Amino acid sequence: xxxxxxxxxxxxxxxxxxxxxxxxxxxxxxxxxxxxxxxxxxxxxxxxxxxxxxxxxxxxxxxxxxxxxxxxxxxxxxxxxxxxxxxxxxxxxxxxxxxxxxxxxxxxxxxxxxxxxxxxxxxxxxxxxxxxxxxxxxxxxxxxxxxxxxxxxxxxxxxxxxxxxxxxxxxxxxxxxxxxxxxxxxxxxxxxxxxxxxxxxxxxxxxxxxxxxxxxxxxxxxxxxxxxxxxxxxxxxxxxxxxxxxxxxxxxxxxxxxxxxxxxxxxxxxxxxxxxxxxxxxxxxxxxxx
Amino acid sequence: xxxxxxxxxxxxxxxxxxxxxxxxxxxxxxxxxxxxxxxxxxxxxxxxxxxxxxxxxxxxxxxxxxxxxxxxxxxxxxxxxxxxxxxxxxxxxxxxxxxxxxxxxxxxxxxxxxxxxxxxxxxxxxxxxxxxxxxxxxxxxxxxxxxxxxxxxxxxxxxxxxxxxxxxxxxxxxxxxxxxxxxxxxxxxxxxxxxxxxxxxxxxxxxxxxxxxxxxxxxxxxxxxxxxxxxxxxxxxxxxxxxxxxxxxxxxxxxxxxxxxxxxxxxxxxxxxxxxxxxxxx
Amino acid sequence: xxxxxxxxxxxxxxxxxxxxxxxxxxxxxxxxxxxxxxxxxxxxxxxxxxxxxxxxxxxxxxxxxxxxxxxxxxxxxxxxxxxxxxxxxxxxxxxxxxxxxxxxxxxxxxxxxxxxxxxxxxxxxxxxxxxxxxxxxxxxxxxxxxxxxxxxxxxxxxxxxxxxxxxxxxxxxxxxxxxxxxxxxxxxxxxxxxxxxxxxxxxxxxxxxxxxxxxxxxxxxxxxxxxxxxxxxxxxxxxxxxxxxxxxxxxxxxxxxxxxxxxxxxxxxxxxxxxxxxxxxxxxxxxxxxxxxxxxxxxxxxxxxxxxxxxxxxxxxxxxxxxxxxxxxxxxxxxxxxxx
Numbered sequence: 001x002x003x004x005x006x007x008x009x010x011x012x013x014x015x016x017x018x019x020x021x022x023x024x025x026x027x028x029x030x031x032x033x034x035x036x037x038x039x040x041x042x043x044x045x046x047x048x049x050x051x052x053x054x055x056x057x058x059x060x061x062x063x064x065x066x067x068x069x070x071x072x073x074x075x076x077x078x079x080x081x082x083x084x085x086x087x088x089x090x091x092x093x094x095x096x097x098x099x100x101x102x103x104x105x106x107x108x109x110x111x112x113x114x115x116x117x118x119x120x121x122x123x124x125x126x127x128x129x130x131x132x133x134x135x136x137x138x139x140x141x142x143x144x145x146x147x148x149x150x151x152x153x154x155x156x157x158x159x160x161x162x163x164x165x166x167x168x169x170x171x172x173x174x175x176x177x178x179x180x181x182x183x184x185x186x187x188x189x190x191x192x193x194x195x196x197x198x199x200x201x202x203x204x205x206x207x208x209x210x211x212x213x214x215x216x217x218x219x220x221x222x223x224x225x226x227x228x229x230x231x232x233x234x235x236x237x238x239x240x241x242x243x244x245x246x247x248x249x250x251x252x253x254x255x256x257x258x259x260x261x262x263x264x265x266x267x268x269x270x271x272x273x274x275x276x277x278x279x280x281x282x283x284x285x286x287x288x289x290x
Numbered sequence: 291x292x293x294x295x296x297x298x299x300x301x302x303x304x305x306x307x308x309x310x311x312x313x314x315x316x317x318x319x320x321x322x323x324x325x326x327x328x329x330x331x332x333x334x335x336x337x338x339x340x341x342x343x344x345x346x347x348x349x350x351x352x353x354x355x356x357x358x359x360x361x362x363x364x365x366x367x368x369x370x371x372x373x374x375x376x377x378x379x380x381x382x383x384x385x386x387x388x389x390x391x392x393x394x395x396x397x398x399x400x401x402x403x404x405x406x407x408x409x410x411x412x413x414x415x416x417x418x419x420x421x422x423x424x425x426x427x428x429x430x431x432x433x434x435x436x437x438x439x440x441x442x443x444x445x446x447x448x449x450x451x452x453x454x455x456x457x458x459x460x461x462x463x464x465x466x467x468x469x470x471x472x473x474x475x476x477x478x479x480x481x482x483x484x485x486x487x488x489x490x491x492x493x494x495x496x497x498x499x500x501x502x503x504x505x506x507x508x509x510x511x512x513x514x515x516x517x518x519x520x521x522x523x524x525x526x527x528x529x530x531x532x533x534x535x536x537x538x539x540x541x542x543x544x545x546x547x548x549x550x551x552x553x554x555x556x557x558x559x560x561x562x563x564x565x566x567x568x569x570x571x572x
Numbered sequence: 573x574x575x576x577x578x579x580x581x582x583x584x585x586x587x588x589x590x591x592x593x594x595x596x597x598x599x600x601x602x603x604x605x606x607x608x609x610x611x612x613x614x615x616x617x618x619x620x621x622x623x624x625x626x627x628x629x630x631x632x633x634x635x636x637x638x639x640x641x642x643x644x645x646x647x648x649x650x651x652x653x654x655x656x657x658x659x660x661x662x663x664x665x666x667x668x669x670x671x672x673x674x675x676x677x678x679x680x681x682x683x684x685x686x687x688x689x690x691x692x693x694x695x696x697x698x699x700x701x702x703x704x705x706x707x708x709x710x711x712x713x714x715x716x717x718x719x720x721x722x723x724x725x726x727x728x729x730x731x732x733x734x735x736x737x738x739x740x741x742x743x744x745x746x747x748x749x750x751x752x753x754x755x756x757x758x759x760x761x762x763x764x765x766x767x768x769x770x771x772x773x774x775x776x777x778x779x780x781x782x783x784x785x786x787x788x789x790x791x792x793x794x795x796x797x798x799x800x801x802x803x804x805x806x807x808x809x810x811x812x813x814x815x816x817x818x819x820x821x822x823x824x825x826x827x828x829x830x831x832x833x834x835x836x837x838x839x840x841x842x843x844x845x846x847x848x849x850x851x852x853x854x855x856x857x858x859x860x861x862x863x864x865x866x867x868x869x870x871x872x873x874x875x876x877x878x879x880x881x882x883x884x885x886x887x888x889x890x891x892x893x894x895x896x897x898x899x900x901x902x903x904x905x906x907x908x909x910x911x912x
Contacts, residue, residue: 091465117611123467133458137481147466150476196462203466304804308701314693315702315710318780321773322717325728332731377627384621399899401628406827406895407888408834410861411635414868414884418638442628471617499721502836502861506868526723530837533727541731548724555719563712 040107042067042207042237043088048102050083052095057083061102061263063256067206070233072252072269073241076284079258081241085209088239089125090118107206123151126200130212132192134184134199141180143195147203162202169235170198171228190221197228201236208232210240214247226251245285249273257281326552333549336542341550346512346528349537356547358514359528363551365515366508366524367494369433370440375490378444379479382486385445386452387474398449401442412439413503421507427521432508436497443496447489451482488565495558499551501526525551632892639888643881645874654882660847660863662871667879669886671847675764675857676887679839680832682768682853687776687832688825694776695783700809711784718777726841729770734761734842737769742854757852760844764857767843771832779828786820786905787813823901830894834887836861860887 043065050058058080065071073081086092087100090111104111111121134143144166145159153159163180167173172194176187187195193213200208210229214222229238229251242248248255248269255272257264257280265272265281276282340355347354385394416435421427455478463473479486501524504510510527511520525547532544640647646654650667657668694714698707738761749755790813798812814821844856845866860883871877 089465091461094461094464119464119467119469119611121467122465126467127461127465129458129461129465131458133456133462135459135462135477135481137483146463146477147468150463150466150468150472199462199466205467209465300804300807304806307806307809308697311693311697311701314690315697318690318694318776319710319713319717321725321776322713322720324732325720325724328728328732329724377624379624380621381625381627384618384625388618388621389625397625397628399896399903400632402899403892403895404628404632406830406834406891406898407632407635408836408861408891410834410836410864411639411884411888411891414642414864414881415635415638417868418642418881419634438631441631445625445628469611469614471614474617495719499719499723501721501723502865505865509869526721526837529727530723530841533723533730534841544727545731548727551721552724555721556716559716559719 040067041065042107043239044103044105044108045088046103046105048084048087048100048104050080050087050092050098050100052099053097057261058087059261061258063263063266065237065239066254067107067237068233068235069253070229070238070240070251072248072255073239073258074243074245074248074255074284075258075264077243078260080261081258082211084258085127085211085239085241088207088209089122089127091122091127093118123147123203124205125207125209126203126205127209128193128196128200128211128213130215132189132196132216134187134192134195136183136185138184139181140176140184140187140195143184144198144202147199151203162204166198166202169201169232170194171224171231172198188221190217190224193217193221193225194228197225197232201232205236207237207239210238212241212243215243222247245273245287257284259284329545329549329552332542333545333547336546337549341543341546345514346543349535349540352539354543356523356525356528356543356550358512359510359523359525359547360550362508362510362515362523363498363525365429365522366432366436366504367498369429370436370497371490371494372437373433374437374440375444377441378493379448379486379490381441381445382448382452383474383479385449387478398446401445404442405446408502409439409500410502410505413505413507416503417506424519426519427507427509428519429508429515429522430518432504432522432524435503435507436500439497439500439503440493443493444490447492448482448486451485451489452478454485455481484565488562491558491562491565495555495562498555498558499526501530505530636885636888639881639885643878643885646878646882649875650879650882654879655886658847658849662867662873662876665873665875667875667882669860669883671849672858672860672863672883673886674849675767675843675847676833676859676861678853679764679767679771679843679857679859680829682765683771683775683832684825684829686769686772687779687828690772691776691779691824691828692783692821694780695787696809696813698780698784699787700813701805711781714777714780717773718781722774722835722837723841725770725773726838729766729838729842733770734766737761737763737766746854753851754853757850757854759854760856762842762844762856763854764843764850765853767839767857767859768853770838770842771835774835774838775828775831778831779824782824782827782902783817783821786817786824786902789820789905790816817905819901820905823898823905826894826898826901830891830898833894834861834891835859836865840865860884 041064045064046062048058048061049056061084073084075081083092088104092098092100100112106121106124110116135146138146141163144163148159148162164173167176172191175191176182179186184192184195193216197208197213214225217225226247229240232238233253240248240252252269254266255269256266257272257276257278259280265276265278267277272281273285276285340353342355342360343357344353344355345358346356381397385397389397412435416431416438420431420434424431459477459481460473463477464470468477504524504527508524508527509521510523510531512523515522529544529547529551532540532547646667650657654667654669655673656670657666658670659666659668660671661667698711698714702710738759742759742761742763742765745755746759794812794816795808798808803811839859840862843859843862845858845862846856847858847863848855850857864880864884864887868877868880871880
């Protein structure tokens with residue numbers, strides 16, 4: 001599935017063509033002939049700076065994030081990686097006094113454009129949080145379908161289909177199919193986090209942001225989430241913040257290393273972990289600081 | 291080093307103060323037990339089926355009940371809920387989810403002051419506002435005054451419980467592309483719904499026993515009321531009228547009415563206590 | 573978008589600045605100053621809740637205005653004399669509120685003298701000194717006491733408390749303290765002292781529960797520091813807790829005073845309702861609230877009704893001031909208000 005197949009009811013006003021593979025305008029995009037096979041660019045981020053009040057958290061970050069791949073964001077705490085992630089679906093705006101400059105384009109379209117509703121951006125760019133947060137008063141199935149229902153989808157058939165599909169994609173279906181109406185709080189921590197992933201998948205986003213999704217889980221549950229991420233990248237663009245470098249190395253295709261609000265190095269994951277070009281990156285991935 | 295005698299003096303003082311504060315606690319709750327004891331003793335004997343099904347009888351005629359007052363209290367509470375709760379709940383939503391710090395401070399402060407305005411003052415204001423204009427005591431005036439009194443209470447409890455909802459749920463909902471007002475209504479309020487209802491019940495329990503504001507709004511009567519513009523009886527009013535009258539029969543009825551009213555209120559309090567036991571169990 | 577959307581003041585709310593301002597010094601991309609097109613329902617809903625919240629502001633002005641409007645005859649006829657005259661003669665249409673002000677102040681003072689030590693002691697017992705298993709049930713009982721309606725307390729007052737006071741406590745007080753004019757004169761039972769006692773019972777729970785919140789919010793570090801010095805439990809309470817919580821406890825007491833001043837039904841039923849200023853606490857009295865409760869429905873002339881409304885206005889003014897003071901004290905202590 002790619003963005004052009006999404007049948008979401010409220011689509012954002014697109015300035016350009018709907019197909020993500022065809023609206024590359026940047027000079028650094030892959031060669032036009034390679035559209036069909038080469039991964040397209042999901043995000044083009046130019047000179048992104050974010051500050052909260054007087055405190056600057058991100059400085060002049062520019063990078064492109066490939067579609068249908070896993071991009072890991074690593075760096076010591078306080079380096080701005082979480083803020084970076086949140087600026088990709090405008091979640092950082094929930095913090096008072098947040099200010100940003102620069103551009104972020106999602107499949108060519110400026111998501112900070114004057115006519116863009118952040119609500120619509122978030123439908124295209126879903127998010128999974130560090131702490132699993134299924135809505136406590138809702139059942140498992142209600143949790144998965146809540147995004148659809150609150151956006152006006154009432155058709156039982158569609159809801160049922162999306163429920164099953166999302167839970168299957170989140171590798172949770174087999175565990176919960178017999179108790180879809182049970183309380184979401186009855187699930188284990190790892191199951192709750194996969195439920196949150198299913199909930200994000202149900203609205204059929206193009207990108208899924210994950211903010212340390214496994215940091216509160218035990219190793220077994222973490223493995224399941226990692227397998228899931230590798231599976232999901234066939235259909236989705238995934239950007240994941242992690243402080244676990246082994247995890248970044250295991251699951252990501254590209255890795256960006258942030259330090260003190262700046263993007264220090266961004267390259268293929270193998271290169272970052274075996275042959276980084278910058279000394280700071282090497283120090284960090286080899287555990288000399290951070 | 292501290293001498294042994296000084297040490298035992300300090301120990302002794304410690305025990306003494308524990309006993310003194312224990313005595314304070316006992317003195318504080320003794321009235322509660324005395325009230326329950328006398329209510330049961332003097333009220334229970336007068337409770338019978340007629341009490342719940344009959345209208346009050348004139349002096350001298352034995353029997354009679356407070357059926358209209360019981361129904362009247364329920365009607366007034368229902369009306370108050372309909373009139374007051376939307377203001378309280380949505381106002382609380384504004385405070386918790388939208389208000390700037392300064393506006394929130396002002397509204398909160400005003401609500402807390404309103405909670406301290408004597409109930410008889412509310413009655414006078416509604417007399418001037420409604421009774422004089424409608425040219426008569428009425429169910430409506432009684433419902434309005436109780437509803438007004440509920441607003442600041444419900445507003446404050448709603449705000450408090452909404453602020454307890456972890457912000458993770460707000461984030462999760464917004465990240466699903468759910469619009470803000472839907473997030474508030476369908477996620478945040480729903481998550482806190484039980485606690486909001488609890489606050490609502492507590493404020494109902496509080497206005498259920500109010501007498502002073504009803505004296506010159508609902509006014510009371512001894513027949514069935516059929517229109518919003520009729521006066522209506524209420525348990526607290528009836529208790530008051532019967533208690534200050536010089537007839538033993540009426541005194542017995544007053545005790546019985548008080549017992550019923552207090553049981554209603556205690557029941558609400560116990561329900562609230564059961565509901566709040568697992569607030570936000572995660 | 574309404575006017576309000578363009579003036580978002582600094583906020584405590586979790587959603588503030590959703591339409592955040594973007595700054596674009598470089599002119600790098602097409603950012604507008606007001607990013608985001610939101611569905612109209614968002615601002616409609618926000619406006620709706622705003623109006624609902626403003627109802628409390630409207631209410632306080634409405635109540636004040638209605639009382640003022642309905643008392644203007646009395647205000648213009650008697651002026652300030654209303655507050656210092658002790659004439660209350662509906663037949664001669666002479667009205668002065670002094671006996672009621674006196675009765676209200678004296679009965680509230682009696683109530684505070686009784687209730688403050690008891691409720692602070694209870695609060696200390698509940699938070700610091702009681703065995704842990706006692707605390708929750710005891711606190712629930714205190715909460716139940718606060719749920720007893722005034723009229724039920726009054727009923728109990730008339731038929732149980734007043735006779736007991738008349739037969740037992742008052743004669744004993746007179747024989748023990750009869751040298752003081754406060755405890756002289758005939759004993760009727762219904763009296764300003766009985767009114768004070770019943771008010772004390774009414775305000776005990778609120779002072780207790782607010783004090784309990786205050787004491788509970790004393791940082792644990794304060795207590796630990798005192799324990800580390802080898803203090804006993806009571807010494808910890810006195811040194812660390814009471815001295816720290818003083819201001820907040822004062823706020824709790826003032827809050828109790830606010831309730832005492834406006835207490836109506838129970839007082840009306842036991843205070844005797846006689847508008848006179850007597851030296852003895854055994855003599856009947858009258859309060860602002862109870863004169864309204866008793867005479868409002870039978871106020872036949874316009875000036876009489878206006879005088880009663882002015883009494884209400886005085887009571888409103890005093891209770892608003894006292895409650896505002898209490899809330900300010902509690903906020904200064906606790907950061908946020910303590911609701912009651």
